[in-house]
Amino acid sequence: MQLHHSKAQFEDMGFQVVLVGLGSPDRAEAFKKQFSLSFPIICDPEKKLYRIYGLGRSSFSRMVSPAVLLKGLKALSRGHTPSVPQGDVMQLPGVFLIDTAGKIRYAHYSKDPSDNPTIETLLALKDIVRKKKYGH
Numbered sequence: 001m002q003l004h005h006s007k008a009q010f011e012d013m014g015f016q017v018v019l020v021g022l023g024s025p026d027r028a029e030a031f032k033k034q035f036s037l038s039f040p041i042i043c044d045p046e047k048k049l050y051r052i053y054g055l056g057r058s059s060f061s062r063m064v065s066p067a068v069l070l071k072g073l074k075a076l077s078r079g080h081t082p083s084v085p086q087g088d089v090m091q092l093p094g095v096f097l098i099d100t101a102g103k104i105r106y107a108h109y110s111k112d113p114s115d116n117p118t119i120e121t122l123l124a125l126k127d128i129v130r131k132k133k134y135g136h
Helices: 007-012 025-034 048-052 066-077 119-123 126-134
Strands: 019-021 041-043 094-098 104-109
Touching: 007 119, 019 025, 025 041
Parallel strands: 019 041
Antiparallel strands: 094 104
């Protein structure tokens, strides 16, 4: 998992990586082991954090859109195999960079399940995040 390999870079930016998922604690632990992750995982099957952060839900037409299907095929061609979904498959993800004061420095609200910023995109925010953090 590319996120795991970038952990030190996020920590250098002043962020701790925390994953939030809809599955059970047992499923989260299996996920951590499968990908050798050291990140904390918050299990949120009731979607409380998803609601707090304003993350939306997908529709069936978005789930089977050509763009999403194409991204899925590309992932398969790179050797990524899908796992059995846990929880609400229509729940859209998001990515947030939150500083130690609890202020959101960056927010990405996914438009479909495959809409996630790349690690490179997030790491490129380093200067923007530092400017906001230090008021430059």
